[in-house]
Amino acid sequence: MPNRILIIEDETAIAHMIAMNLKVAGYETNIYENGAGAYEGLIKDHTYDLVLLDVMLPGMDGFSLLPVIEQYNIPVIFLTAKDDLDSKLRGLTGGAEDYIVKPFEIMELLVRMEKVLSRNNKTSSIIKVLNLEINIDEHTVKKNGEKINLKPMEFELLKVLVKNKNVAVSRERLLQMVWGVDYIGETRTVDVHIGQLRKKLGLTDNIKTISKMGYRLEE
Amino acid sequence: MGLKRAGKRSKNKGRLRNKIIMVSCMAVLFSLLIGDAFVSAAYYKNAWKGGKNSAYHNTRMLLSNMQTDEILTKVMDKNSLAYFFKLNNADIINPEYNLCYIISDENGSLEVPAEVYNHTVFSYDEISGLEYWLCDNWGVSYDIQNSDAKYTMYKWNGSHYMIIRMTIGDDGNVELFHIEDMTYVWEDTERIVLLLLALTAFLTIIMGNILTVVLRYILAPLDVLSDAARAMADNVYDRRVKIKQKDEIGELAESFNSMADAVSMHMKSLEESENKKTLLIGSLTHEMKTPVTAISGYAETLLSTKLSEEDKEEALQYIYEESVRLERLSKKLMKLFSLDNGTEEFTFANITAEKLFDSVKHSCTGALESKNILLECRENGEEFFVEPDLISELLINLVDNAIRASVENGKIILCAEGDVISVSDFGYGIPDEEIEHILEPFYMVDKSRSHKYGGVGLGLSIARNIAKLHNIKIEISSKVGEGTTVTLQFKRKAAA
Numbered sequence: 001m002p003n004r005i006l007i008i009e010d011e012t013a014i015a016h017m018i019a020m021n022l023k024v025a026g027y028e029t030n031i032y033e034n035g036a037g038a039y040e041g042l043i044k045d046h047t048y049d050l051v052l053l054d055v056m057l058p059g060m061d062g063f064s065l066l067p068v069i070e071q072y073n074i075p076v077i078f079l080t081a082k083d084d085l086d087s088k089l090r091g092l093t094g095g096a097e098d099y100i101v102k103p104f105e106i107m108e109l110l111v112r113m114e115k116v117l118s119r120n121n122k123t124s125s126i127i128k129v130l131n132l133e134i135n136i137d138e139h140t141v142k143k144n145g146e147k148i149n150l151k152p153m154e155f156e157l158l159k160v161l162v163k164n165k166n167v168a169v170s171r172e173r174l175l176q177m178v179w180g181v182d183y184i185g186e187t188r189t190v191d192v193h194i195g196q197l198r199k200k201l202g203l204t205d206n207i208k209t210i211s212k213m214g215y216r217l218e219e
Numbered sequence: 220m221g222l223k224r225a226g227k228r229s230k231n232k233g234r235l236r237n238k239i240i241m242v243s244c245m246a247v248l249f250s251l252l253i254g255d256a257f258v259s260a261a262y263y264k265n266a267w268k269g270g271k272n273s274a275y276h277n278t279r280m281l282l283s284n285m286q287t288d289e290i291l292t293k294v295m296d297k298n299s300l301a302y303f304f305k306l307n308n309a310d311i312i313n314p315e316y317n318l319c320y321i322i323s324d325e326n327g328s329l330e331v332p333a334e335v336y337n338h339t340v341f342s343y344d345e346i347s348g349l350e351y352w353l354c355d356n357w358g359v360s361y362d363i364q365n366s367d368a369k370y371t372m373y374k375w376n377g378s379h380y381m382i383i384r385m386t387i388g389d390d391g392n393v394e395l396f397h398i399e400d401m402t403y404v405w406e407d408t409e410r411i412v413l414l415l416l417a418l419t420a421f422l423t424i425i426m427g428n429i430l431t432v433v434l435r436y437i438l439a440p441l442d443v444l445s446d447a448a449r450a451m452a453d454n455v456y457d458r459r460v461k462i463k464q465k466d467e468i469g470e471l472a473e474s475f476n477s478m479a480d481a482v483s484m485h486m487k488s489l490e491e492s493e494n495k496k497t498l499l500i501g502s503l504t505h506e507m508k509t510p511v512t513a514i515s516g517y518a519e520t521l522l523s524t525k526l527s528e529e530d531k532e533e534a535l536q537y538i539y540e541e542s543v544r545l546e547r548l549s550k551k552l553m554k555l556f557s558l559d560n561g562t563e564e565f566t567f568a569n570i571t572a573e574k575l576f577d578s579v580k581h582s583c584t585g586a587l588e589s590k591n592i593l594l595e596c597r598e599n600g601e602e603f604f605v606e607p608d609l610i611s612e613l614l615i616n617l618v619d620n621a622i623r624a625s626v627e628n629g630k631i632i633l634c635a636e637g638d639v640i641s642v643s644d645f646g647y648g649i650p651d652e653e654i655e656h657i658l659e660p661f662y663m664v665d666k667s668r669s670h671k672y673g674g675v676g677l678g679l680s681i682a683r684n685i686a687k688l689h690n691i692k693i694e695i696s697s698k699v700g701e702g703t704t705v706t707l708q709f710k711r712k713a714a715a
Contacts, residue, residue: 013513013537017520020534024524058665081508103512106519168523210523218525 035060170214456483502661572635
C-alpha cells in the first residue's frame with residue numbers, strides 16, 4: 001500500500017509540482033491550499049503517513065497547524081521560504097521532523113521524506129515493482145516468485161533505483177548513496193553494477209540510461 | 220577608538236586658554252617693561268640733576284665755610300698749603316700745582332675744617348691716575364650761571380664720584396677740587412628699577428590668574444560642546460548642549476544644536492529608509508523564491524522523471540505561468556524603484572477626469588471582462604493638473620485591486636467630484652487591522668486570491684509613491700464583506 005502524503009501549500013504551482021513528483025515516486029497525495037481548509041480536512045481524514053507543511057499560509061499558519069497535526073501522530077516536514085534561524089528552530093523544536101527551505105531540489109525532498117518515513121516505521125519492508133518483490137529486511141529479491149541472488153552492493157543499488165523509480169539518478173549520486181560518501185571510486189563501478197542488475201534481473205529495458213542524467217528504473 | 224579620543228581630549232584640554240593667557244601676559248609684560256624703562260630713565264635724569272645741584276651746592280658751602288675759617292687763609296696761602304700737604308702727604312701732592320683736594324665723606328659731610336686733613340682717600344697711584352684722567356676730561360661746563368665751576372665723573376672702587384673744579388682766591392691761581400660721592404644716584408635708580416620690575420612681575424602674575432579664572436568660565440562651554448560633538452561622532456544623536464551665553468560661543472552652541480537636530484533627523488530618515496529597504500528586500504526575496512522554486516522544480520522534474528504527456532504539459536504550463544509572474548514582478552519593481560529614486564522627470568498638465576477614466580477603462584477591459592465586472596464612471600467635467608500617465612497608472616492600480624477584491628458579476632464605481640477621485644468596490648473588503656499595512660510593498664490581504672489574479676503585491680505601493688509625488692492624500696475605508704472605497708484627495712486645484 002503506498003504512503004499517503006498530505007501537502008499543505010498555498011502556492012498552487014509548487015503544490016502541484018510536489019504532488020506530480022510524489023505520484024511518480026509511488027506516493028498517494030492530497031493537497032490543501034490554505035491553513036483553515038487543512039485544519040477542517042484533517043478532522044475528517046487524518047490517515048496520512050506524512051505532512052509537508054508550508055509556514056506562511058492563508059487562514060492559519062504552519063506553526064499553528066503543527067500541534068493539530070501532531071495530535072494525529074503524523075510526522076511533519078516544513079517546506080517553506082522562511083530560512084531564518086528563528087523559524088527553523090521554532091519549527092524543529094515545535095515537533096517537526098525536518099525543515100526544508102525553498103528553493104529545494106525534488107531529489108532532496110524525496111530522500112528526506114523517505115528518512116522521515118522509515119524513522120516513523122511508515123515504510124513497508126516489502127516493495128513490489130514490475131515483476132520483482134524486494135524484501136528490505138531479509139535482503140532478498142524475488143522475480144516472479146523465484147529467488148535471485150544479488151551481491152550486497154547490487155542489492156543496495158537496486159534499492160535506490162526502486163525507491164526512486166521513474167526518476168533519473170546520476171552516477172555520482174548513486175555512488176554516494178550506495179557506496180557512501182567516503183568511497184573513492186570511479187563512476188565506472190556504477191556502470192558495472194547496473195550491468196549486473198540488468199543481466200540478473202532481466203531489466204535491460206527497464207533500467208534506462210538517461211544521457212547526462214544517469215539511470216532511471218521505469219515501471 | 221573611544222580611548223584614543225579621550226586621550227586626545229585631555230592632551231588639548233585648556234590649550235586655548237593657556238595660549239590666550241600666555242599671549243596676554245606677554246603683551247602686558249612688554250608694555251609694563253617699556254613703561255618701566257621710561258620711568259627709570261626719567262627718574263635717573265632727575266636724580267642726576269638733583270645730585271649735581273646738591274654737589275655744586277656742597278662745593279659752594281665748602282667754599283663759604285673755608286672763607287670764614289682760618290683754614291681758608293691757610294688754603295689761600297700757597298706755602299701753608301704746601302706745608303699742610305707736605306706734612307701729611309708730602310710725597311703725594313706737588314704743591315707747585317696750586318691744588319687743594321678736599322674730599323667730602325660718604326654722607327657729603329662738609330666738616331671740612333676739622334677733617335680735611337684726615338681725608339686722604341687716594342693712594343699715590345690712584346691720584347696719578349686721577350690726575351691723568353682729570354687732565355684729559357676737563358672742560359665740561361657744569362652750568363652756565365656758575366661757569367667758574369667745572370665737573371667730571373670718576374668711577375673708583377665701585378663708587379661714582381663727581382669731581383667739581385672751582386677757581387678760588389683773588390688772583391685765581393688756586394683751584395678747589397671738590398670730590399662728591401654720587402653713588403647714591405645710581406643706587407636710588409637701581410632701587411627704583413628693582414621696585415618697578417617687582418611691581419611689573421606682580422601685576423603680570425595677578426593678571427594671569429584673573430585671566431585664568433575668567434577664561435575658564437568663558438571657555439567652559441567649549442568643553443561641553445566638544446563633548447557633545449564627540450558623543451555625536453559615537454552615534455549619540457539626542458544630546459543637546461545647554462549654553463545660554465550671549466556671545467559667539469552661545470551662538471556656536473545654538474548652531475550646534477540646530478545642526479544636531481538636522482543630523483539626527485537625517486539619520487532617523489536614513490535609518491527608516493534603510494529599514495524599509497531591508498524589509499522590501501526581505502519580502503522581495505520571498506516573493507521571488509516561490510516562482511523560482513516552481514520553475515526550477517518543474518524543470519528538474521521534466522529532466523529527470525518519466526512523466527505522462529498530460530503531466531509534462533502541466534509542468535510546462537506552470538513554468539510558463541511562473542516566469543510570467545517573475546517578469547511582472549520585475550516590471551512592477553522597476554516602476555516602484557524609478558518612482559522612489561525620483562530619477563524620472565515629470566511634466567504636469569491639465570487633464571479631464573473623462574480622459575483619465577477612459578484610459579483606465581481601456582487598460583482594465585480584459586480584467587473586467589474576465590470577472591464580468593461593470594466599471595461605472597461618474598464625472599462632471601472635472602479637470603486635474605497632474606502628470607497624466609502616472610495618475611492613469613495610479614487609477615489602474617486601484618481598479619486592478621478593486622477587481623481582485625470583487626466577486627464575479629460585481630460592480631466598481633470610479634467617481635470624480637471636485638478635488639476628489641474615489642474608487643469603490645463591493646467585494647471582500649479589508650479587515651480593519653490590515654488597512655494600515657496594505658500600502659506596504661508585498662502586503663497582500665489574501666495572498667492566494669491575489670496571486671490567482673496576477674497580483675504581486677506592489678500595485679498599492681506604486682500608487683502610494685505616485686500619490687506622494689502629487690501631494691495626494693490616500694484614504695481607505697473598508698468593511699469586510701461589503702467592499703472598499705479608496706479616496707484620492709488632490710491638493711492642487713486644476714489651474715483653469
